[in-house]
Each structure stands twice: as structure tokens, then as C-alpha cells.
Amino acid sequence: MKHGKKYVDSSKLVDRATLYDTKDALDIAVQTGKAKFDETVEVHVRLGVDSRHADQQVRGAIVLPHGTGKTVRVLVFCKPEKAQAATDAGAEFVGAEDMVAKVQGGWMDFDVVIASPDMMGLVGRLGKVLGPRGLMPNPKAGTVTPDVAKAVTEAKAGKIEYRLDKTNIIHCPLGKVSFGQEKLQENFDALLGAILKAKPAATKGQYIRSCVVATTMGPGIKINPNKLISA
16 A cells, blocks of 8 residues: 555654554654644554453443544434433534434434433434444443433533444544643543453453554554553
8 A cells, every 4th residue: 555755754753663652652643643634643452352242341431631622513312301401511413203314314414422211212223324333322331311411511522432343442532633742641541541440350361452543644653552551
């Protein structure tokens, strides 16, 4: 695969054979963010678990100290008596059957979906649409809750969900290049702490197998997983 000049220049800042400390990795990531837009810094953590087993699932949500830097569009499914509170909290879209029909018709102009528990029978119809995109409301992520207004506030503040994909890797945004190393570090530490706390009891061997940070358009930078475990 042929890469552009900016990617090639950024790659020169990274020693592929080195496992960096988190601080150094994030500092390099900020330096590699050379695109004309404010790139997102992402982290990819591979865990020593098997997501095929229910007792080895790792999933949860956390509000990052500095948010993600992304403008989040929130869709809320709730009964009319909670609609105004959701709107006041900042939800762009609020509804019930009308919104289900709209999504079924192909509309996807939202980033987070929140639902009150009494709406899940209705929202369940959208499982095949929302599920593959990681947008299906879930109690563990705090997106199925009686307090939809609180959930909207948290989503707007930068709450993110972390969960394993089929290859046992967690992919999450840490923030924007413009945040700088220190704010990205604080977001990273908060996320890592949550992942470590969520370690399944059934886990055997090394829990964090690898960790890589990268900007949207930049090269991957490897972090020493052994230092993360002892952190």
C-alpha cells in the first residue's frame, strides 16, 4: 500500500521496534498529526481474553476527563413525559415509533443512541441496523436507563463505550491532536483504569497483550504492555 508524503514523514518519527512509555508514545502521536484537520488520537488495546465466552467479556463506559473533542449527535427513544428533559439535556433527536420508522428507512445522522428501559421492546426492532454499527443501547454502557437526561449529558461530555471486537481488541478515541500530550495522557489513564478494573475473573495469562496509539492518518505507535499492567 502506497502512503502519502505526510504519512511517510510521520513514520520517520516512530521506531517500529521500540515499545514506548505512554508519555513518549502520545507525544509522538501529537507530532504525527500533520493533516489539515484536527486528527483524532485513537488507542487499540488487545486483551488476553476470549470474547466468545460470556465470562470473558470486557465492556463498559466512561466519561473521559477532557472528552473526545467530537461533537456528538444524540438520539433518544423515550415516552413523551421524558422527551422535554432529554431535549433540555442536549439531545438532537427524541421520539418513539416515529424515530424507529425513520431509522428503518435508512436515516443514520446520529452518533449515540439512548433509550429508556420501557422503550427497548420497540428499539429491539432496530437490532440488525444499530448492532453492527455499535449503536445498540446497552445497560452496561449506560445507554439503557430511566434517567435519559443524565445519559444525554454524559454523552455530550465525552462518555465513550469500550468493548471487545471479535479479535479481542478494544478500539477507542482518546481525544484530538490539539489536546496535547498531557490531556491525552489523562484520558488514556482514565480509560486504562476502567479496562483494568473490568478484568474478568476467568482471565488467564497476561491481560493486556498489546497497546497501540495512532492518529487518524498517522502510523501506529506501540506502548509497552508490561508497564501498563504494573501501572
